[in-house]
Amino acid sequence: MRMSHCRHVAQRAAARPPPELGERVRFARQANRQTQAVVAGLSGITTDYLHQIEHGRKLPTLPVVVRLARVLRVPVSSLLGEALATALQPARPPTPNPDHQGRAAPAYDRRRRAGRQP
Known part of the structure; x- marks a missing residue:
């Protein structure tokens, strides 16, 4: 009986x-x-x-x-913490396409580059 209680406490922790x-x-x-009642209600x-x-x-x-972040008027990342916020960011920013001055290539250009005609 004692061992199962310890295991249960450890699992809850x-x-x-x-x-x-x-x-x-x-x-x-x-x-x-703000009170808990106000934040919870909103x-x-x-x-x-x-x-x-x-x-x-x-x-x-x-x-x-x-x-909660919207009601408290804080960024979600501030509630989640810096470690989690950086983990959710992309590994590297997308590289701009020099052919289009930093804009994404139009759909028809991507199809032509892949060998398909529109």
Whole structure:
């Protein structure tokens, strides 16, 4: 009985989200001088759910994070953190096409280059 309890506690601890997200949400909410009830209501979630997010007990879905960021008037990347924000960026920026002065090539040019006629 004792071993299964320890395993259950360890599994719950591993499933918890990193506390930084909740701390960032709480910091942004307090910086805007808004209550949990106001932010939760404008975000379409319950105050209990917002409380659990802020205390690191729940990990919100991406749409909820987007709504929270909109209500708190902060970029989504500031809630997600720099490490995750840079991980979501493309590996390298697209290179401009010199034939078109930095604009993307028109569709008919791409087909001709591939050997097909429009």
